[in-house]
Amino acid sequence: MSGEVLGSIFNQNGYSTARMRAVWTDENRLKVVCQVETALAYAMAKAGNIPESAYQQIQARLVPENFDLTQLRLAAARSGHFLAGFVSYAQQLFDGDSGQYVHYGATSEDIEDTCYVMQLKQADEIILDYLEKFGSVLYQLTDKYKKTLNVAMAHRTYAAPTTLGFKLGIHLNELDYLMRRLKAVGKFTFAGSLAGVEGLSTMLGDHYEQVEADFCNHLNLAVPEMYWHTQRERFTEYCNVLTMTAQLLGKLGRNLLVMNQTQVGEFHETYAKGRQGSTVIPTVEEPYMCEAIVNLATVIRNEMPLMYDTMQVTGEKDTTVWRDIYVVLPEITMYLSGQLNYAVTVLSKGYFDTQRMAKNFDLDDGTMYSGAIMMALGKYIGRQNAHELLVRLRVEADDQDVLLWDLYYSDKEIAKYLSRDDLNRIMSPENVLPHAVEKTEKILRLYRQRNGSDMVSSH
Numbered sequence: 001m002s003g004e005v006l007g008s009i010f011n012q013n014g015y016s017t018a019r020m021r022a023v024w025t026d027e028n029r030l031k032v033v034c035q036v037e038t039a040l041a042y043a044m045a046k047a048g049n050i051p052e053s054a055y056q057q058i059q060a061r062l063v064p065e066n067f068d069l070t071q072l073r074l075a076a077a078r079s080g081h082f083l084a085g086f087v088s089y090a091q092q093l094f095d096g097d098s099g100q101y102v103h104y105g106a107t108s109e110d111i112e113d114t115c116y117v118m119q120l121k122q123a124d125e126i127i128l129d130y131l132e133k134f135g136s137v138l139y140q141l142t143d144k145y146k147k148t149l150n151v152a153m154a155h156r157t158y159a160a161p162t163t164l165g166f167k168l169g170i171h172l173n174e175l176d177y178l179m180r181r182l183k184a185v186g187k188f189t190f191a192g193s194l195a196g197v198e199g200l201s202t203m204l205g206d207h208y209e210q211v212e213a214d215f216c217n218h219l220n221l222a223v224p225e226m227y228w229h230t231q232r233e234r235f236t237e238y239c240n241v242l243t244m245t246a247q248l249l250g251k252l253g254r255n256l257l258v259m260n261q262t263q264v265g266e267f268h269e270t271y272a273k274g275r276q277g278s279t280v281i282p283t284v285e286e287p288y289m290c291e292a293i294v295n296l297a298t299v300i301r302n303e304m305p306l307m308y309d310t311m312q313v314t315g316e317k318d319t320t321v322w323r324d325i326y327v328v329l330p331e332i333t334m335y336l337s338g339q340l341n342y343a344v345t346v347l348s349k350g351y352f353d354t355q356r357m358a359k360n361f362d363l364d365d366g367t368m369y370s371g372a373i374m375m376a377l378g379k380y381i382g383r384q385n386a387h388e389l390l391v392r393l394r395v396e397a398d399d400q401d402v403l404l405w406d407l408y409y410s411d412k413e414i415a416k417y418l419s420r421d422d423l424n425r426i427m428s429p430e431n432v433l434p435h436a437v438e439k440t441e442k443i444l445r446l447y448r449q450r451n452g453s454d455m456v457s458s459h
Contacts, residue, residue: 006104006334013338014087015299020217020337023122024330029065030072032118033111036219038062040194041104043214047207050101057098066093083108105203105211108198109229109317114192116329117221120238121190123333124182127242130340131179132451137347138175139447142168146440148354149361149429150266151368156258158364160371161429162437164352169443171252176447178245182238189238191224192216198316199227229317232310235325240306242336243300249343250297253290256346260287265356270349296339303332361429366404367398367425373408373418376426380417389413 005011012021022028045055067089076085083103091099103111146165151158194212195201201208216223228234259267269287277286306324313321325363332346370390377386393407408414408423418426425431 002021006331015296016334016338017126017341019126019167020123020334023119023126024334026062026069028122029115029121030067030069032115033083034062034064036111036114037102039192039218040103040111041101041214042107042218043194043211044101044204046214047205047211049211049408051098052106054098054101054358057094061093062090062102075088082110083111089309098180104249106194107203107317109322110194110196110305112322113229114194114219114221116235116325117190117192118219119187120235120329120333121221123329123337124186124190126337127333127340128179128182130344131175131182131245132338134340134344134448135179135451137174137344138168138172139444141165141347141352142172142440145352145354146437146444147433148352148357149432150357150362151364158368160368161361161432163440164354164357165440166436167255169440171248173443174248175245176443176450180243180450182241182245185238185241187222189234191222191228191234192219193224193228194416195227197231199229201227230313230315232307232313232321232325235329236307236311239304239328239332242332243304246297246300246336246339249339250294253293253297253346255292256350257287257294259352260290264354264360266360267352268350269346270351272349289346293339295345296335296342300332300335300339303328303335317413366408366427367394369408370394370404372426372431373414373423376422377414377417 005015006021024437041050041055041058041062045052046051070223072085074085075089076082078084079088087103090102093099094102142165144165145168146163148164150162150164150167152160152162152167154160192212192214192215196203199213204211213223256267256269258264260269269285269289271285276282277284277288306328310321310324310328310347374383374390381389389411393404393411396402397404397407405427408427410422414423430454
């Protein structure tokens with residue numbers, strides 16, 4: 001049993017999900033290889049390049065149930081090439097010479113690339129399912145807290161009043177974009193390949209375009225406009241969108257970690273019965289899932305350099321860089337499945353403490369409103385003069401150890417232009433609500449329009 005995190009039975013659920021791991025098993029790989037080789041035989045038989053009877057036998061006998069994985073592994077090891085071992089092993093499954101038509105007309109990279117596309121398409125369905133669940137939870141929280149006052153932070157200090165719903169809505173809007181990008185790039189990524197070593201399709205005969213189209217259509221894959229063994233951007237671009245998605249989740253995780261700090265206490269990652277946070281501090285409930293979300297964003301980001309490396313292909317076949325794909329595609333999708341699972345769980349099971357938010361909101365000394373006061377004064381004395389006046393008050397407040405609030409009310413220069421009632425109005429947190437609610441509702445409306453009502457149902 002593997003000791004690394006994706007293979008270890010003790011660790012794998014902390015980094016991935018069983019659903020996604022099933023896509024990348026040897027058993028599923030064998031199933032996909034059989035499907036792709038059968039599609040090749042179908043297209044070649046339809047074009048008259050191989051006997052129809054050979055295709056019928058390949059369809060019936062080239063199935064995973066007829067393979068012994070141990071013997072197939074040995075055949076692949078002896079040949080030093082998985083597909084060479086596969087084709088050699090498969091000969092014993094056939095009567096007569098039908099087995100001679102297995103892999104007929106294809107190069108190994110046609111099959112390898114198409115198989116990875118097939119598996120990535122399976123992974124894509126799982127990722128989109130997790131994204132929809134995550135989006136549904138995030139949508140509901142954004143709507144629920146659209147009028148809940150919170151603090152906008154600039155460089156980790158109080159900057160201005162806002163709402164929790166708007167802050168969550170910013171993440172929802174970014175998620176909305178990335179989901180649309182993933183679906184769009186998928187249409188390009190999920191294409192088959194049947195063009196031979198040099199890309200000229202000479203082994204397919206005169207009707208090579210139709211053969212490739214029949215091959216791809218049989219597998220429910222797009223037909224590429226051109227040979228793409230040396231064009232690896234379809235994988236790189238897809239993984240880039242996955243990586244951006246992971247960074248969005250990581251950003252959310254970092255913000256939740258700050259809110260989960262004891263000193264802040266605005267969010268709590270709940271613990272299921274039996275779950276423990278520490279072997280040495282029995283009562284502590286550490287935000288481990290939030291930390292995992294942040295960590296997996298880093299892990300996934302570090303996969304991307306390998307994907308850029310895959311685009312530097314030498315000649316028409318080059319496993320020097322293709323091997324990177326065989327590492328990254330399984331790992332990046334498995335890690336992202338784990339990260340999304342954490343994100344859905346954290347948001348659906350954790351809770352925001354609005355009472356603590358209100359207490360923290362009141363910790364402000366007036367800094368949150370200095371920008372609004374500057375704009376109000378700027379109408380009379382100019383923006384820059386107002387800015388310098390408020391900087392002076394900041395220094396005085398620090399030197400005298402008093403609240404800015406008090407100096408706003410007592411400063412004679414401010415009093416020339418703004419009355420106490422004016423200041424009270426400017427520094428009323430409810431002033432931000434109309435804009436915050438309007439912008440949040442716009443985000444919610446756009447999400448509904450683009451994703452459908454079923455995307456915002458309860459999960």
